[in-house]
Amino acid sequence: MKAEAKRQLYADTEEMLALQDTGTVQQARQVARLDARQYTDEAQFSSEKNRIFKRVPLMLAASCELNEPGAYKTMDIAGVPVLLVRGKDGVARAFLNSCTHRASPVAKGCGKAARFTCPYHGWSFGREGNLVGIASRETFGDIDPDDYGLIRFPVHEQSGLIWAILDPDAPADFTAFLGEFAEMLGGFGFENWHFGKRTTLEGTNWKLAFDAHLEFYHLPVLHRETFGPDTGNAAHYQYHGPHFRLRHIGKRAERTGFDSVSLLEGLPREAWPTEPLFSGEWILFPNVSINSFFQGGRGVIISQVIPGNTVGESVTVQTYLHKKAQNEEEQATAAELTSFIAHVVRDEDLPMSQDQQHILSSGIQKFVQFGRNEGGLQHFHRWVEHCVSTDEERPLADLMAAAPDIP
Numbered sequence: 033m034k035a036e037a038k039r040q041l042y043a044d045t046e047e048m049l050a051l052q053d054t055g056t057v058q059q060a061r062q063v064a065r066l067d068a069r070q071y072t073d074e075a076q077f078s079s080e081k082n083r084i085f086k087r088v089p090l091m092l093a094a095s096c097e098l099n100e101p102g103a104y105k106t107m108d109i110a111g112v113p114v115l116l117v118r119g120k121d122g123v124a125r126a127f128l129n130s131c132t133h134r135a136s137p138v139a140k141g142c143g144k145a146a147r148f149t150c151p152y153h154g155w156s157f158g159r160e161g162n163l164v165g166i167a168s169r170e171t172f173g174d175i176d177p178d179d180y181g182l183i184r185f186p187v188h189e190q191s192g193l194i195w196a197i198l199d200p201d202a203p204a205d206f207t208a209f210l211g212e213f214a215e216m217l218g219g220f221g222f223e224n225w226h227f228g229k230r231t232t233l234e235g236t237n238w239k240l241a242f243d244a245h246l247e248f249y250h251l252p253v254l255h256r257e258t259f260g261p262d263t264g265n266a267a268h269y270q271y272h273g274p275h276f277r278l279r280h281i282g283k284r285a286e287r288t289g290f291d292s293v294s295l296l297e298g299l300p301r302e303a304w305p306t307e308p309l310f311s312g313e314w315i316l317f318p319n320v321s322i323n324s325f326f327q328g329g330r331g332v333i334i335s336q337v338i339p340g341n342t343v344g345e346s347v348t349v350q351t352y353l354h355k356k357a358q359n360e361e362e363q364a365t366a367a368e369l370t371s372f373i374a375h376v377v378r379d380e381d382l383p384m385s386q387d388q389q390h391i392l393s394s395g396i397q398k399f400v401q402f403g404r405n406e407g408g409l410q411h412f413h414r415w416v417e418h419c420v421s422t423d424e425e426r427p428l429a430d431l432m433a434a435a436p437d438i439p
Contacts (some may be wrong), residue, residue: 037215119202192222274317410439
């Protein structure tokens, strides 16, 4: 981690400790309204796909998910089929998951492969995306294989995370968008962690599904049976460009195993252990949450909320990573936690967003509100609006330079 990122990490932690002492949080300047059509309008959704998901760097995987040459993972993001693979040279690459002959997918699911062969006509591609085999080449015709490799997306691997821009013609400009936030994430050391489990949950509009990750106001109400009715509902937000950290102020149900910055209270700064510095949720715009836990050993839950084929569809992919290999007892304890979190999202958060979608789709309720205690929601939706309203031809550096105000 670079010195400036480390200084910011400590400054954020000191700010949080001061708030723990007073029990107060900084609120947004005012209550904000959002047009309900932001969640239901197909034209809006089309703009989000083009001006956000095909424009800004997206965190697609943890490095340890592709832990050896040939390891691959496929995804479908806002209608773009993606193949992630680690090459023989150790470099992670992202491609359009499509044979350049007749547009058939060359891989499905996750696994390990030396090459990818199209199931339609048998064309084969290497792990670096190069076309290595044309079936019945002598009768197909004369083409240059170098011109027909898999379509490649710009990729950047940093802090144990793999980012890509889903536009093959986009400049590989990641620094302006990721900024110091990605540097701070380097303190986790994800490149040396272990992949545990992946859970996929179907949901409704991607923003409604993601909204639940951006505030704790609903914890003692919607989650009263899981987190408990006496769980605090206050959150403190620390913004870093479009990204931010979300930290809980108050009591959390013990069974969740989530860590707290309060572990540092009473210790001099030079004696602070490292791990509590990374507490809370790390929100990576536009669609990723990284949540820390200690149950069953040090771990994180990475939630990716991925837009579906229509405005009312999404998928939440929960990926569980652990810092070290686990013994049987730790595995069982971590499995209990991961099942608990999947239950919370699948059986409480997502059904609520489905109800919201149904009501907002009626067109009768014209807006929703975000309170002063829901600054993260205000921040997120301002960035969505900023990206959608800015011409996609403008470079990422310009987009970041004209950033919206913090709420």
